[in-house]
Amino acid sequence: xxxxxxxxxxxxxxxxxxxxxxxxxxxxxxxxxxxxxxxxxxxxxxxxxxxxxxxxxxxxxxxxxxxxxxxxxxxxxxxxxxxxxxxxxxxxxxxxxxxxxxxxxxxxxxxxxxxxxxxxxxxxxxxxxxxxxxxxxxxxxxxxxxxxxxxxxxxxxxxxxxxxxxxxxxx
Numbered sequence: 001x002x003x004x005x006x007x008x009x010x011x012x013x014x015x016x017x018x019x020x021x022x023x024x025x026x027x028x029x030x031x032x033x034x035x036x037x038x039x040x041x042x043x044x045x046x047x048x049x050x051x052x053x054x055x056x057x058x059x060x061x062x063x064x065x066x067x068x069x070x071x072x073x074x075x076x077x078x079x080x081x082x083x084x085x086x087x088x089x090x091x092x093x094x095x096x097x098x099x100x101x102x103x104x105x106x107x108x109x110x111x112x113x114x115x116x117x118x119x120x121x122x123x124x125x126x127x128x129x130x131x132x133x134x135x136x137x138x139x140x141x142x143x144x145x146x147x148x149x150x151x152x153x154x155x156x157x158x159x160x161x162x163x164x165x166x167x168x169x170x171x
Contacts, residue, residue, distance in 0.1 A: 045084050045086050051090055052128075057118045060153060071159065081108075090115060
C-alpha cells in the first residue's frame, strides 16, 4: 500500500487540458442574459416534453443545468407546468399515446409560444418514422419554430436552438 502511495505522490498529475468553450457557450452569461431580457422582458421559462424518445436528448438537456453551461445564469429556467412556459422543448418521435398529451400541452402554453424540436427523432422522425405506433416528427402534431438536429445533439447545440428561437421571436 505504501509503495502505491509513494508512487502516486512522486508522479505528476496527468489530466486533460480544460476544454475551451465553443459556439454559444463562449459568449458569457451577461450578453445572452441581457438579450433574453431585452426580447422577453423576463427570464425564459421552458417546459420540456418527452414525446417518446430514447432519453438520449434528455440527458443532454439535463447537462444544460450543470455548472459548465449554467443556463440558469443566462436567464433560462425549466418549469413544471406548460401554463408557466414561454417555450416547449420537445424530444423524440411523437408516439400515438403522446399525441393528445402533446397537443394539450401546446394548447395550455400561453401565446406567444415557441416550440423547439430536439434531436433527429423530433425533427424528422428518426429511424422510427411514421407507423401505427408513431406520428413521426413533432411538426406532424404541433407547429415547430426551430429544429435542433443530432442524435443526440450537444448541449451547446440545444442552447443555440433555444437562443435562435428567442431571436426569431424578436423579429
